[in-house]
Amino acid sequence: MLSPDGRVIMISAANRGIGYEFAKNLYEQGYTLSLGARDEAKLAEVTRGFDADRVLTHLFEAQDISTSEAWVEATVARFGRIDGLLNVVGVSTPFSITDEDEADLDMMFEINVKAPLRLIRLTLPYLKKSGNGRIINVCSASGKRVSTDWVGYHMTKFATVALSHAARRVAWDEGVRAVAFCPGVTNTDMSVGRNKGPTDQMTQPEDLAELAATLLALPNNASVAEIIINRRLEDML
Numbered sequence: 001m002l003s004p005d006g007r008v009i010m011i012s013a014a015n016r017g018i019g020y021e022f023a024k025n026l027y028e029q030g031y032t033l034s035l036g037a038r039d040e041a042k043l044a045e046v047t048r049g050f051d052a053d054r055v056l057t058h059l060f061e062a063q064d065i066s067t068s069e070a071w072v073e074a075t076v077a078r079f080g081r082i083d084g085l086l087n088v089v090g091v092s093t094p095f096s097i098t099d100e101d102e103a104d105l106d107m108m109f110e111i112n113v114k115a116p117l118r119l120i121r122l123t124l125p126y127l128k129k130s131g132n133g134r135i136i137n138v139c140s141a142s143g144k145r146v147s148t149d150w151v152g153y154h155m156t157k158f159a160t161v162a163l164s165h166a167a168r169r170v171a172w173d174e175g176v177r178a179v180a181f182c183p184g185v186t187n188t189d190m191s192v193g194r195n196k197g198p199t200d201q202m203t204q205p206e207d208l209a210e211l212a213a214t215l216l217a218l219p220n221n222a223s224v225a226e227i228i229i230n231r232r233l234e235d236m237l
Helices: 017-028 040-048 066-079 103-130 151-170 203-218
Strands: 007-012 032-037 055-059 084-087 134-138 176-183 228-229
Touching: 007 017, 007 066, 007 103, 017 032, 017 203, 032 040, 032 066, 040 055, 055 066, 066 103, 084 103, 103 134, 103 151, 134 151, 134 203, 151 176, 176 203, 203 228
Parallel strands: 007 032, 007 084, 032 055, 084 134, 134 176, 176 228
Antiparallel strands: none
């Protein structure tokens, strides 16, 4: 298992939900963190108890590539390295096949697919230099099966799974390992706000954080290509 040893991990959407739980868990395990979010005030609030020597917070707007560039540059300027990238940012809207206005579809592709792609591209030189760089893309179980009429969300998450497998190939020989991380319904604001059932029957974000930490720590010869986390029995076609 890889110990933190000053390893620097970037996490998007770290101000809430899964992203925050990832950050909290990794901080407690001794990692150095670079955290990006659209809501800088909220990000500052939830990380107030963190040691500033080990944490950088930065604006990250998924639809604005300049903020991705600035975030990566600030991370390298502050810590001198990047060892892992956790792409957590994502959005879901009820776009269906019969919807003629494709604005929501375009927005989801921009945030769910292109933003992670850009961050991978920008961080890849540093992940290669690390020798054991790690990429975890939060793709959702919706990237493995279609369970609703919200085709746009499923399309983007299937695309993010494809992105994860492409990322595994692009720098394997340099020690970069990528995972398509596919949780089902999780106890976050997104799920609770859509009446997905009792919260105690949902996957808990802190459990996902434990899994992510394990994936980051695995050696290069124990790479996991995909991980699917279910709250109930269902067919994953």
